[in-house]
Amino acid sequence: MKSKLRKRSTAFCFTLVFFGLAILPAIETSSLTDYSLPSPIDVDMILEESIFRRMSVREFTGEPVTDEELSTILWAAYGLRDDGKRTVSAIDGIHAAVIYVLKEDAAYTYDALNHSLILYKEGDYRDIVGWQYSAPIQLGLCWNTDKTDICYAGAELGEIGQNIHFMANALNLGTVVTAQGPDPAIEPLGLPDNEEGMIVMPLGHPKYPYNFIDKPRWISLLPRIQYSDVSLSTAIQEREESTSWNGELTKQEQTQLIWASYGYSYFLDDSNNTIGRLDRHRTVPSAHGYYPLQMYVVTESGIYLYFPNFYNPVYGLLRGIWNLPVVTFLMKIKNGDYREDVAQASSNPSIASAPLLIISVLDVDKTIRWDDLSGMLHIWYYEAGASAQNILLEAAAWDLSGNIEFPSDVAAIRSLFKLNDDFVPLFIVPVGR
Numbered sequence: 489m490k491s492k493l494r495k496r497s498t499a500f501c502f503t504l505v506f507f508g509l510a511i512l513p514a515i516e517t518s519s520l521t522d523y524s525l526p527s528p529i530d531v532d533m534i535l536e537e538s539i540f541r542r543m544s545v546r547e548f549t550g551e552p553v554t555d556e557e558l559s560t561i562l563w564a565a566y567g568l569r570d571d572g573k574r575t576v577s578a579i580d581g582i583h584a585a586v587i588y589v590l591k592e593d594a595a596y597t598y599d600a601l602n603h604s605l606i607l608y609k610e611g612d613y614r615d616i617v618g619w620q621y622s623a624p625i626q627l628g629l630c631w632n633t634d635k636t637d638i639c640y641a642g643a644e645l646g647e648i649g650q651n652i653h654f655m656a657n658a659l660n661l662g663t664v665v666t667a668q669g670p671d672p673a674i675e676p677l678g679l680p681d682n683e684e685g686m687i688v689m690p691l692g693h694p695k696y697p698y699n700f701i702d703k704p705r706w707i708s709l710l711p712r713i714q715y716s717d718v719s720l721s722t723a724i725q726e727r728e729e730s731t732s733w734n735g736e737l738t739k740q741e742q743t744q745l746i747w748a749s750y751g752y753s754y755f756l757d758d759s760n761n762t763i764g765r766l767d768r769h770r771t772v773p774s775a776h777g778y779y780p781l782q783m784y785v786v787t788e789s790g791i792y793l794y795f796p797n798f799y800n801p802v803y804g805l806l807r808g809i810w811n812l813p814v815v816t817f818l819m820k821i822k823n824g825d826y827r828e829d830v831a832q833a834s835s836n837p838s839i840a841s842a843p844l845l846i847i848s849v850l851d852v853d854k855t856i857r858w859d860d861l862s863g864m865l866h867i868w869y870y871e872a873g874a875s876a877q878n879i880l881l882e883a884a885a886w887d888l889s890g891n892i893e894f895p896s897d898v899a900a901i902r903s904l905f906k907l908n909d910d911f912v913p914l915f916i917v918p919v920g921r
C-alpha cells in the first residue's frame with residue numbers, strides 16, 4: 489500500500505514539474521506589464537538651434553529608439569517638471585491630452601506622474617495606426633472628451649507636438665505630424681469611450697541624416713535672431729505663465745518672440761536633396777504646408793502685421809530658388825496704444841499690462857487651396873497651439889514670461905485689425921517681464 493502511494497506521489501510530482509517547465513515559460517513570455525522609464529536626458533542644444541532644425545521626417549531606418557530617448561521625448565511632450573507643472577501650458581486651465589505609445593510588443597499610455605508606460609493592449613498596432621509612415625515607434629496624440637472641446641484639445645496637442653518635434657530632432661531622431669480624417673487613424677486600437685484621437689507621430693532614426701547649411705540671408709530692419717544661452721531642456725523646465733507684467737521689451741527680444749511664433753529658419757535643409765533643392769523650414773509645421781495663420785503684434789506704439797517672408801517656399805512657385813533671402817518685416821496697420829482694447833476683448837483684461845501681445849488669426853481662404861481643410865478648425869488650433877508654445881519657450885530663454893489667452897469678443901478683435909468674417913482670431917499671447 490505504502491509503495492503504491494509513494495509511486496503515485498512521485499508520478500504526481502513529475503507531472504507538476506513537467507507542466508511547470510512546459511507552461512510557465514509560455515506564460516512568462518506573453519505577460520507584458522507596465523514599466524518605468526529611465527530618467528530623461530538633459531539635452532543641452534540651445535533652444536534657437538533646435539527651433540532652426542525643426543522639420544518633418546517621413547522615412548526611418550529600422551534602428552530602434554532606446555528607452556532613454558523615448559523617456560526624454562515623452563517627458564518633453566507631457567511630463568512633469570521639477571516644480572510639478574506639466575511641460576506644456578494648460579489651455580483654458582485644462583490638461584486633456586492622452587498619449588499612446590505604440591511599440592512592437594504592445595500599445596501603452598504615458599503616465600506622467602510615475603514617468604512610466606502603462607500597458608493598454610498587447611499586439612503590434614504600429615502599421616495600422618501609423619499607416620502613413622512606418623517607424624519603430626508611433627505616438628498617438630489623443631484627448632479626453634470629458635475635459636475639453638476638440639479645438640482646445642487641438643491647441644494642447646499642438647504644444648505637445650512641438651516639444652516632440654524639438655526633442656526628437658535634438659536627439660537626431662525624426663518625426664512628422666500626421667492628422668488623418670474623417671476617422672482618426674488610432675481608432676482600430678479601440679480607445680475608451682471618452683477619448684478621441686487626433687494626431688499620429690511616427691518616431692525613429694531618419695533615413696537621411698540631418699544636414700543643415702547655416703545661411704540666414706536675412707534682409708530686414710528687424711534685428712537678426714540671436715542664440716540665447718538656454719538649452720531646450722532648460723527652456724522646457726523654466727517656461728513660465730504670468731497674469732500681469734511690467735517693464736518694456738527690447739527690439740531684439742520682441743523680434744525673437746515674433747520670429748519664434750511663425751518665422752523661417754536660418755538653416756537650409758540639405759538632408760534628402762535628391763533633386764537639387766534645399767528647403768528652408770518654418771518654426772512650426774502646417775497641414776498641407778498651407779500656413780494660413782497671420783500674426784498680429786500689438787505694442788504701446790501700434791498694431792502690426794508680421795510678414796515672415798515674401799514667399800512660401802513649400803508650395804510657392806519660387807520654392808526651388810533656395811538662394812532667395814528671408815525678407816521679413818512688421819507692417820504697421822494702426823498707430824497708437826490698443827493693448828487695452830485687445831485686453832477688453834480677451835479672456836483676461838490684465839493683459840493690457842504686457843508690453844507685447846502676439847495674436848494668431850486664421851485666414852480661412854488660405855485653408856482651401858487644393859484641398860478644402862476649412863472645416864477642420866481643430867488642426868488650425870493645433871498650429872496656433874504650436875506657435876504659442878514656441879513663444880512661451882522663447883520667452884523662457886530670454887527670462888520673460890507669457891500666457892495663452894482667448895479672444896472673448898471676436899468681432900471687436902476683427903474690427904480692431906480691420907478684418908472681415910473670413911478671419912478667425914484664435915489666441916492672444918501676452919509676453920513681458
Ligand SMILES: Cc1cc2nc3c(=O)[nH]c(=O)nc-3n(C[C@H](O)[C@H](O)[C@H](O)COP(=O)(O)O)c2cc1C
Pocket residue numbers: 542543544545546620664665666667668769770772773774775776777802867870871
Ligand atoms: C495638423 C497637421 C497635420 C499634418 N498632417 C500631415 C499628414 O497627414 N501627412 C504628412 O505627411 N504630413 C502632415 N503634416 C506635416 C506638413 O505637411 C508639414 O509640416 C509641412 O509640409 C511643412 O514641412 P516641414 O514640417 O518639413 O517644414 C501635418 C502638419 C500639421 C501641423
